[in-house]
Amino acid sequence: MTKIIQANQLEEGAALLRQGELVAFPTETVFGLGAIANNEDAVKSVYAVKGRPSDNPLIVHIADEPAIFDFMKDDDQDRHALIEKLTAAFWPGPLTLVVPVKEDTFPSVVTGGMDTVGIRLPDHETTRELIRLTGFPLVGPSANISGKPSPTKVEHVKHDFDGKIGGIVNADPTRIGVESTVLDLTDERGLIILRPGFITKSMLETVVDNYPILMGGTIASDDTTAPKAPGMKYIHYSPDQPVMAVSQEEMANVLQDLENQNMPFALAATTQTLAEYGSRAQATFSLGEDITSATHTLFSALRTFDDVPEITQIVVELFPDKEENSAYRNRLIKASSVVME
Known part of the structure; x- marks a missing residue:
């Protein structure tokens, strides 16, 4: 024990x-x-x-x-x-x-x-x-x-x-x-x-x-090259269900496509985005108001839905490509099978 x-x-x-x-x-x-x-x-x-x-x-x-x-x-x-x-x-x-x-x-x-x-x-x-x-x-x-x-x-x-x-x-x-x-x-x-x-x-x-x-690049130069630091070469941060990283601009279209396919999905997003789209998801997780809270809670969000067996897709809000968002984007994109922005 x-x-x-x-x-x-x-x-x-x-x-x-x-x-x-x-x-x-x-x-x-x-x-x-x-x-x-x-x-x-x-x-x-x-x-x-x-x-x-x-x-x-x-x-x-x-x-x-x-x-x-x-x-x-x-x-x-x-x-x-x-x-x-x-x-x-x-x-x-x-x-x-x-x-x-x-x-x-x-x-x-x-x-x-x-x-x-x-x-x-x-x-x-x-x-x-x-x-x-x-x-x-x-x-x-x-x-x-x-x-x-x-x-x-x-x-x-x-x-x-x-x-x-x-x-x-x-x-x-x-x-x-x-x-x-x-x-x-x-x-x-x-x-x-x-x-x-x-x-x-x-x-x-x-x-x-x-x-x-x-x-630096997000991966080592080839499969035979040892990375100098953790997180450079291998898939990281992925929960049990597939993850889609979706920008605010693409959110409405992506969620509509999932609904058209009758795919039960979870949505992890800011409070503003959840207010607009949260009712359409089978489960939700609030990333808070801003990039600081979103970065702090991202890994908890990715773990949360492992215990919701009916979910077949996780949608996570992707912040714009700016320096202050780089750590969040790096982890989320590595966890995602699809990126829409």
Whole structure:
């Protein structure tokens, strides 16, 4: 039976991690599935329990800002200065930095066999204390079955892993609701955003205005290329029913087509859109008033309808292609079999 670990029981969670067990932990983004990052067997069990492809690298979570320099190959003073700027501005917080990894620091299963590693300092004091008590950084991919919506509540983690992992650290629902921005600092062309998140390109530019910042592709270049960061190569975030991402402009036509085909559908949308179209759906989920609330609740929306067996299609409102919507769009489009805008 998976133990629910309270904040005053963190030493129990740390003991499980040191023994090679898996313990899910909260962050400001989503819940992570933790394993101590220097135990190859423990890290392999993360892949096995999640059903995760072995070339999909894992992000390493540290407890204190200076620790990044303990685990990266510090061969570039400009990169060192750049990291200090970025961490001063955004850590602790939802920014992962991909850096050259120091040899013999982590087993290759952590890095997907690459010479780089993604490192971040989560903005959650309970988890940082768990890492300190464990005595070594933790890998922490999202605590969900691979390919399914990421977990933003303890209940989501229990749904996927109860009885399969050692423990879950109890905490309130996550504050942001989508995974961290991943920024590659190892590319000669400039700084590459490998995965969009709460920290946007414009926010980064205010801190590193002397570096070009580029948006990376959504997938690796081919099926034989290992991705540098999670979420780049494989299908993600998909619930049991097929998902359609539909813009406000296309909503009326799409819903009419579903009704013409007698397809019972669920609608996840803003309060404004639900007021106009919600009565036509067999089930609904409110994404709130704006992009902030929509991003925060998207994964909950995708999980909600798994327990509504009569639904054969999920329609989710797609926000316009603007920078502030990029994290939401990235996750929703990856979850969708059809995109209409």
